Amino acid sequence: MTRYLISFDDGAMDFPEEDLPAVAAAAHAVEREATDAGVWVFSAGVLSPEGMSVVDVDGTVTDGPPADKAYVGGFAVVETATRDEALAWAARIARACRCAQEVRELVPDGGE
Numbered sequence: 001m002t003r004y005l006i007s008f009d010d011g012a013m014d015f016p017e018e019d020l021p022a023v024a025a026a027a028h029a030v031e032r033e034a035t036d037a038g039v040w041v042f043s044a045g046v047l048s049p050e051g052m053s054v055v056d057v058d059g060t061v062t063d064g065p066p067a068d069k070a071y072v073g074g075f076a077v078v079e080t081a082t083r084d085e086a087l088a089w090a091a092r093i094a095r096a097c098r099c100a101q102e103v104r105e106l107v108p109d110g111g112e
Contacts, residue, residue, distance in 0.1 A: 003041060003079045003106040004086035010049060010073035012099035019098075026096035034078060034089055043076035077106070 015023060034040035049065035056062070065071065076093060080086045083105070090101040 001079045001081055002083070002086075003077055003108075004083070004090075005075055005077055005104045005106055006086070006090045006093055006101050007072050007075035007104075008097065008099050008101050010046065010071040012073055013097055015098050023096065023098060027093070030089075030092045030096045031076075033092070034076075039078045039080050039085070039089065041077040041079050043074070045074040046072050 013023070031040060031043060049069075049071040052063075052065050052071075054062045054066060074097075076089075078086055078089050080089070083103075086103055086105075090103045094101045
């Protein structure tokens with residue numbers, strides 16, 4: 001089994017505010033289905049980049065986001081037997097969240 005990161009950019013969910021309850025319900029339904037299928041690992045939304053800090057290799061902390069950079073708005077991690085299965089789950093998430101999803105394979109840490 002391989003783990004995949006399914007994510008979308010901050011600001012990609014550009015539907016009207018009044019649609020948020022329906023989108024949230026659809027996203028939670030996909031999460032429940034993926035949990036029932038045994039592929040769901042974890043998910044989270046990410047707060048806006050304005051509150052972020054960047055820590056350099058020397059320990060220097062800079063508050064605020066770097067300019068001209070895309071930021072993750074939310075993500076899910078699934079564990080599937082094939083990449084095609086992960087892509088199918090990403091398609092379901094994309095429909096639920098009404099925005100494109102990026103799919104990337106996660107590198108195993110060797111401790112598993």
